Amino acid sequence: MTETTPPNPRHRLSPLTCDAPGLRQSIRDALVRVVGKDPDLATPRDWLHAVSFAIRERIIERRVVTRRQFADEDVKRVYYLSMEYLIGRMLEANLRNMGILEVTQQALQDLGVDFREIARLEEDAALGNGGLGRLAACILESMATQGYPGYGYGIRYEYGMFQQHIEHFRQVEHPDNWLRFGNPWEFPRPEKTFPVRFYGYVVEHHQPDGETSCNWENGEEVLAMAYDYPTAGYERRNVNNLRLWAAKATRDFDLRYFNEGDYIRAVADKNESETISMVLYPNDATAIGKELRLKQEYFFVSASLQDIIDRHLQLEYPIDELADKAAIQLNDTHPAIAVAECMRLLLDEHRIPWDQAWTITRNLFSYTNHTLMPEALETWPVALMERVLPRHMGIIYRINHEFIEEVRHRFPGEHEFFRRLSIIDEDHGRRVRMAHLAVIGSHRVNGVAALHTSLLKQTLFADFNRVWPERFVNVTNGVTPRLWMIQANPGLTELIESRISSDWKFDLDRLKQFEPYASDDATREAFRAVKRRNKERLAALVHKRTGITIRSDVMYDVQIKRIHEYKRQLLKLLHVIELYQRIRDGEDVLPRVVLFAGKAAPGYQRAKDIIAVINEVADIVNHDPAMGDRLKCVFFPNYEVSSATIIIPAADLSEQISTAGFEASGTGNMKLALNGALTIGTLDGANIEIRDAVGTENIFIFGMTADEISAHRAQGIPPGAHLDSHPRLRSMVEALRDGFFSNGGRHLHAEIARYLLEEDPFFVLADYAAYSDACAQADRMYQDAEAWSEAALLNVARMSHFSIDRTVREYAQNIWNVVPEPVLPPCPEADTN
Ligand code: C3B
CATH class of the missing domain: 3.40.50.2000 (Glycogen Phosphorylase B;)
Structure with missing residues (x-):
């Protein structure tokens, strides 16, 4: 049939049911007839495939209807x-968007299959x-x-x-x-x-x-x-x-x-x-x-x-x-x-x-x-x-x-x-x-x-x-609230839902209605409980992936993105070294977990060296009894979309610390703020618009602007000249240089220290004092749980501009000149006649 042929009455679809008995039947059928397994012998992966095949039948039906509608109109x-x-x-995302997640979980449960267990197996x-x-x-x-x-x-x-x-x-x-x-x-x-x-x-x-x-x-x-x-x-x-x-x-x-x-x-x-x-x-x-x-x-x-x-x-x-x-x-x-x-x-x-x-x-x-x-x-x-x-x-x-x-x-x-x-x-x-x-x-x-x-x-x-x-x-840019909030953070979704009507899921502008709850004690307390549960979920995954045990009652400070010099993972790592030294010196430091995640391009040696140095510093920090559980540093391996959905909802502090003028936008910054993490960041990419949206008092902005970076570069100041800008920066860089944190990689550490002192093309040392101050400011606010929760909730409520739906509408109106097609009502069961 070509696209223009009117639908043949013989080709009328009789849609599959989306209730639990219908799904149960489809899943069992798919297991035997498509996967080819006796249910008595089926492995969890067989069940994963069976349920995926059962759902794909339902998706493709709607695809056929959508295609016909576009052709007709x-x-x-x-x-x-x-x-x-x-x-x-794809499984969970498809189920959620199809509106049949719960009913499918029910159908699987009836079949004696645990949805979470099989969903985890999907690549x-x-x-x-x-x-x-x-x-x-x-x-x-x-x-x-x-x-x-x-x-x-x-x-x-x-x-x-x-x-x-x-x-x-x-x-x-x-x-x-x-x-x-x-x-x-x-x-x-x-x-x-x-x-x-x-x-x-x-x-x-x-x-x-x-x-x-x-x-x-x-x-x-x-x-x-x-x-x-x-x-x-x-x-x-x-x-x-x-x-x-x-x-x-x-x-x-x-x-x-x-x-x-x-x-x-x-x-x-x-x-x-x-x-x-x-x-x-x-x-x-x-x-x-x-x-x-x-x-x-x-x-x-x-x-x-x-x-x-x-x-x-x-x-x-x-x-x-x-x-x-x-x-x-x-x-x-x-x-x-x-x-x-x-x-x-x-x-x-x-x-x-x-x-x-x-x-x-x-x-x-x-x-x-x-x-x-x-x-x-x-x-x-x-x-x-x-x-x-x-x-x-x-x-x-x-x-x-x-x-x-x-x-x-x-x-x-x-x-x-x-x-x-x-x-x-x-x-x-x-x-x-x-x-x-x-x-x-x-x-x-x-x-x-x-x-x-x-x-x-x-x-x-x-x-x-x-x-x-x-x-x-x-x-x-924007991000989809369906994946980055509804799927990733069911706890926060439920909290929002208990306060405002649910149409914010399509129209993130409505999230503004949540704003007044930022000053409501009960909402703040509930928010902290959600964060805590999200941290426990992440702590379990961290333990499974790395063997490192982390507390769930401390600040989670995360930098999750590709490893790149301009994104300045080294700036965060220097801060870890600062905290380490201060704890060793007997100072009272806010307990925290610092979590890095991200891949380096295989041919990008400097980025790979940065990963190695982070891991070696982490190893010393995590094994030093003097830390007394006040500082843990984790490099979370193999960062990917599915792990991001676990890390992001648990974060308190979102590191967006690129050298100003280099990060085109960033989108992790949006996902983290939407999940109630406060941003510590430079005036780079979309950070600027995030600051404008959440208010300067609810974000920690530091460092040189893009213009100041250009001017600074023109001055040609040697990076080493910044060592005195901060009380301990010199001893931190020297500790790196002298291999204090090295575990066989002494040469590498010396090379990273040399790179910072002599080249520092992304101005890590020049921005360090400002960064360390901003971290201290964040720590002070975190100690006031009510103030922090209020700021975090204001971040959530004020993120509507960063919905991908707004982004797509702007493309549609200003660039593509296309209009949305009237969408059929969201009610799968109505199809079952
Ligand atoms: C990235 C940029 O580095 C980010 O700042 C930006 O938010 C995203 O694109 C999306 O716009 N980027 C990337 O991932 N790969 C590239 N080759 C170039 C930019």
Whole structure:
């Protein structure tokens, strides 16, 4: 059936029941008929798969209804192109959003199965590195919840983000073979398969009308096969789709080699094509520059665009109306080649003239930038691009030529300006600047927090901002309250629910009604009880993962994010050393647990060294009887979405201490504040907007601003000059340097001390005194439990701006020009007639 065919009455769905007996039956059936197990012999994982299959049947039903509704109503669709989706576990999220969590737990209990026990067995879908990938997952969930016709496109990596083990204090990477037990949440779509070409050459044909048409010939073809992951909106029947592409060889074996008797080579070749979707690159802040990475990018972009255009044509829309019926968002520069691929498809496959194709393309695309760090911006050598994607290189040259002509006309004589704007960087051995292609090919470009967008306009894209000031807009990030509050923190959810009506779950603005309860004694006490239970839950997990025992009646101070110099885990570690020394000196120090978690890119040696030093310091601190349980330092291994949902609700203090001007937004900062942790942070990224929302008295802001950092850098003060800014900073750094905390890694500690004293590119020492003061201020407030609880509750109540639903609405209104489709009422049982 094509998308336009009216529903055939014979194809009427008779929806499955969602009551306990119906679910029980489905789960038992799935166990036998799909998993293939006798219930008497079933393992917990068999039950996990059985319940997942039973739920997926119900999700896909709603997907069919949603798809039909979109087809009938002639909607404009949004396509989100992202190399990363950091989804986490799917069972509980799907059950909750479908509104059938409790009833399913009941059904399992009737079958003698413990939901918690089996849910824990599910592997996280970790197809992303960090903030950027998690944002993509939150956006998909919000589009479904709010009823936007949104489609995600990405890569079905065979291996996701590596698993981090800590061995002898160091990070060791293990492959994340997340699909090894099979994946009940995906629907393979072998019929949705598109060819994707690499290499080869371009043949030009001169047409009688003077135009030139091009054929891209020869080279290698790989097939992109679709796997669909339905994404349920919260208590809505809308189910959207995430389509991930896997690479398949075009033919199973190369017959040539077969005939030559070289069986092994034939099979090896097939495997080589399939490496394209094999593994996620585990880098979040540096461009990788490998040919395979470029192939991954083009692979998923080409398949997605072919699919988008196919759907458009199947719906019988004219090709020149593509940008009226679709909006495509580029999540960072990774999919920027889409601009050239869209042109190629329109020009070569659909025979649209250049100018018209260019107008369509620009109206279709918009681009989100997620970082100002120059090393994260992708550029490809022209020679590599010419070899791998010869047709695209030709298209990029022409886009660039026409663009430079346009600016030459508007800004005559400014040759230096043209050189800086050009897509081709002539200064570093001729490279293609993908960010420039993305800006030129988009009608809107956004940063992800107010400060970030304004810095983008002043620095990275200052020249483009002169050409097209209206093109640059801000859309501050957000987080989904469904995962980061309702699922992660049932205790706090229940407390809020007992005070205000439940519509805040869809409309976080309503959370403001909770504000008056911040000054209510009973609510504060209840809040502390919830925190305490969340800490006990985390303490149990910490013990299980690390063997370290932590108290649950002390301050939990957490820094959880990728390990990076600019995020300044070393600043927090110095504070741990300060506390350690003060306790040893007999001072009375507020008891606390400091918890770090985060992965380092495997090739990023400094970040890996930082992990090792944290672990060694922690080992000394945790084993020193002089600490008397007043200080514990934990490095929580293998930080992932599922562990974040346990750590975040237990936190009191949220460390957001990046060097100002470097963190584009941050989203962990939002999750922690929403769960009633107070932020200690710099004026960086979204911290600024969080401060404005929660009030300066409910957050601890310290350190140099982005402007002050620039000025400070210009002064060129040696970092060692800051040692006297704080009474003990010198002895702390010297203790590190002299190997006081080292456990075989003495050289490493000396090197970290040297790095701080001589290089300190992210101003750890320069900001230390201010940071230590801010920590002391937080400690004083924490000692007044009532004052602290009030501030924490005000944080919760004032986080409405940071709902991903607000973010998605801003994209929809200001960038995509799409409207939500009226969502059917949230009542699954009504389907059962
Ligand atoms: C991150 C940024 O580092 C964060 O500040 C930001 O909140 C998120 O993106 C989401 O916008 N980021 C990332 O995770 N990976 C990149 N390659 C670039 C930015």
